[in-house]
Amino acid sequence: MHYLLILHVDESGWLELTPEERSLRTAEYMAFNEALQTAGALVSTGRLTPSRSGRTLTTKGGRPIVTDGPFAETKEQVGGYYLIEAADLASASQWAARCPTVGHGAVELREVMAAPS
Numbered sequence: 001m002h003y004l005l006i007l008h009v010d011e012s013g014w015l016e017l018t019p020e021e022r023s024l025r026t027a028e029y030m031a032f033n034e035a036l037q038t039a040g041a042l043v044s045t046g047r048l049t050p051s052r053s054g055r056t057l058t059t060k061g062g063r064p065i066v067t068d069g070p071f072a073e074t075k076e077q078v079g080g081y082y083l084i085e086a087a088d089l090a091s092a093s094q095w096a097a098r099c100p101t102v103g104h105g106a107v108e109l110r111e112v113m114a115a116p117s
Helices: 019-039 089-098
Strands: 002-009 042-047 055-060 063-068 077-085 106-111
Touching (some): 002 089, 019 042, 019 089, 089 106
Antiparallel strands (some): 002 077, 002 106, 042 077, 055 063
């Protein structure tokens, strides 16, 4: 089964880190990536641009409305994701708990539903 780890972070946090702290944080993520790859669990991963560069699309009266920036004003934003393969929710939860984001943000874990055929 596929599970999505949605990484919620405070976008300003990276800028507040020293160069040494950034290097350590990057190394933590590289080690996590390698562990996922070695286990054959990594399907895809990616970082997202800052939320201010995004757009939110909704409709009003049947017409599309485009708003620059994030939909919700929150302290934490979605900063990246991991799409992983895991046997079950317990296994996916173990991977989520190992993700470095849990030390400075939150990891939301969701099972990816199969498309109806």
